[in-house]
Amino acid sequence: MTAPLLRVENVSKRFGGFVALDNIDLDVAPGERLGLIGPNGSGKSTLVNCMCGTLHHDTGDVSFEGRSVDGLSAHERTRLGMARSFQLPRPFASLSVADNLRVPLLYTGLHRSGAESSSGELDDRCHDLLGLVSLSHKAHKLPRDLTQVEMRKLELARAMAADPKLLIADEAMAGLSQSEVKDIVSLLIRLNERGVTIILIEHIMTAVMSFSQRLVVLVSGRKIGDGKPDDVIRDPEVERAYLGQ
């Protein structure tokens, strides 16, 4: 078996008396497409925040490519190759769409890919990424001029600009129409085909099922399911706790 790209071991997180994560174990293999589901308040976003360094867990260990990242800040983890998109898009409002991508390119992407920080290289990478998410025609617009789906695409493109090995997409499809959801799923699959390991946190089951090679279910901070998507959703405990049957 190949060594996991990301390993989460016995991670727990409490907010006062509330247990948000309870001894979570999770391995993510390189190149994998992992779906992470759970009802609201199940600890999905807390787990993402602990993985990415936005929150510090109380116990346990998170390691990336075999190295513990517990003492590292969020930006240091990004530079190692862990990128994320946010549940609610958080664009840099005063910067154009292209400049939104320049920030991670300048601080992470160009260095990680070993490219020179010349303005030509920067523009080329920016152009490629905008093309990938079909936003080339909005390059000079401000984020406020984007539609909801374009905003989601910008969020993913910005995460991709950091040239990650692992992309964590936190509810990248919330509030989108069915066709827009398909659009984002096919985009995520294209990114995965470029070699990026992806963890998709999502409520839209059709998207999760069509995207994921493996499914993990969290309920009340505990992992109650982990396996092939078809097997996991038929698990009686998952059905009872998450699907309401």
Added chain:
Amino acid sequence: MRNSLFVLLAVLAAAAVYAAARIVDNPYVFFAGYVVLQFVVLATAWNILGGYCGYVNFGSAAFFALGAYTTVAMVKFPALAAKYLPEPLIAVTNLIFPLPIPVLILFGGVIAGLVGLGTGYLTLRLRGVYFSIATLALAVVLQTLVVNWDYVGGSRGAYVVRPATTPFFGIDYMEYLFLMMLALSVATLAAARSIERSRLGFGFAAIRDDELAAESCGVPTLRLKLVATALSGAFMGMAGAPFPYYIGFLEPSSAFGLAYAVNSIAMPMIGGTTSWIGPLIGAVLLGTLQQLATVTIWSELSLLIVGLLLIGFVIVAPNGIVGLLETLLGRKRTEPARAADAEGKA
């Protein structure tokens, strides 16, 4: 525009300003112009942290005063040396001192920059209004220290006697100070502009817009904020360094004056905070208005002007003059396109 071309144009503009001031042939122009240029430096320096990074500093006066009091400390050093140092060292001291204004500006910048760095380290984990209150507290603490520091004059204040001659063709000392502040303005504006479109500038803008997202993009937010506080503090200190020679008698209430803190914030807010030109426009506009009010009406009216203009701009143009112009020009630019669209549909 390349940075080198910008510096060249800025130097040419500065030369034109100096030539115009000489043509007027009234020493008061240099006296009043110095204050306006001092505000150009202060407003631009404030904008590096407040405008680019979004961290509002209420303690500008403290950094300005640090520069001014560094000069006082340097001016008084020979007397201190004569009291405590052995004869050979006194001779060396007398060779070095008095230090020329450019060196004093450098010293003021270094000291204020270091204090800015320290302040940043202590306060930058605070955000929003809490950070602003902390900078205000810094000003109060520093003023208390200076008031109780006898060497720099304490609460009594300190006289700084201008040298009889200047190193530049024997020009008047006020003209010399004006020239120094003009050069410092060019340097500050060039630095601010080069930051704006640099990697550092993109990092600052990301911090201003969303610190959490910036961190997720690999931006080392804490380190960049320390760079911003140090740079901003250093330029404010540089603006304050020649001040004792300008005013002749420095006391804590004048160096730590409310006017510096208020103007440093108001000028970029009125001009526009997202670009180097905003603080320049704000400082020239407000600085000139205040000088006119001081001469023609009453000096205390100047702060009232600042307050009224600030209220007006917050209501009418919250993004300042630059933001207002961008909106107007943007609207004009899109109007032909809309008209073309309408024609196409018709």
